[in-house]
Amino acid sequence: xxxxxxxxxxxEQRTRVFVRAMLNDIQALEVxxxxxxxxxDIRRVGVEQxxxxxxxxxxxxxxxxxxxxxxxxxxxxxxxxxxxxxANLDPQPIGGDFLRSMETQPR
Numbered sequence: 001x002x003x004x005x006x007x008x009x010x011x012e013q014r015t016r017v018f019v020r021a022m023l024n025d026i027q028a029l030e031v032x033x034x035x036x037x038x039x040x041d042i043r044r045v046g047v048e049q050x051x052x053x054x055x056x057x058x059x060x061x062x063x064x065x066x067x068x069x070x071x072x073x074x075x076x077x078x079x080x081x082x083x084x085x086x087a088n089l090d091p092q093p094i095g096g097d098f099l100r101s102m103e104t105q106p107r
Contacts, residue, residue: 042093044093045094047088048087050084051087063082063083064078065082067085075087075089076088
């Protein structure tokens with residue numbers, strides 16, 4: 001059922017690339033915290049829906065990249081594997097008719 005790929009951690013180059021990416025993410029978070037760039041004065045809510053793509057037989061269909069290309073919508077992205085798809089709505093400030101705003105976002 002699907003593909004399970006485990007990467008060999010003895011590949012030093014791949015491990016270095018992964019660790020470098022993690023360190024870059026940590027540095028970016030440190031900058032956000034140090035420069036007080038994380039919002040405090042507004043509360044937002046967002047919606048994300050994760051989907052599993054299956055074929056007619058109910059088996060995982062690794063076609064998310066083709067679907068994303070056909071959808072041509074930045075709100076869709078891959079998630080974990082090629083048979084996962086994620087749809088995201090734009091975050092909305094909490095209050096008033098924010099649920100209606102989410103429901104009526106342009107498609």
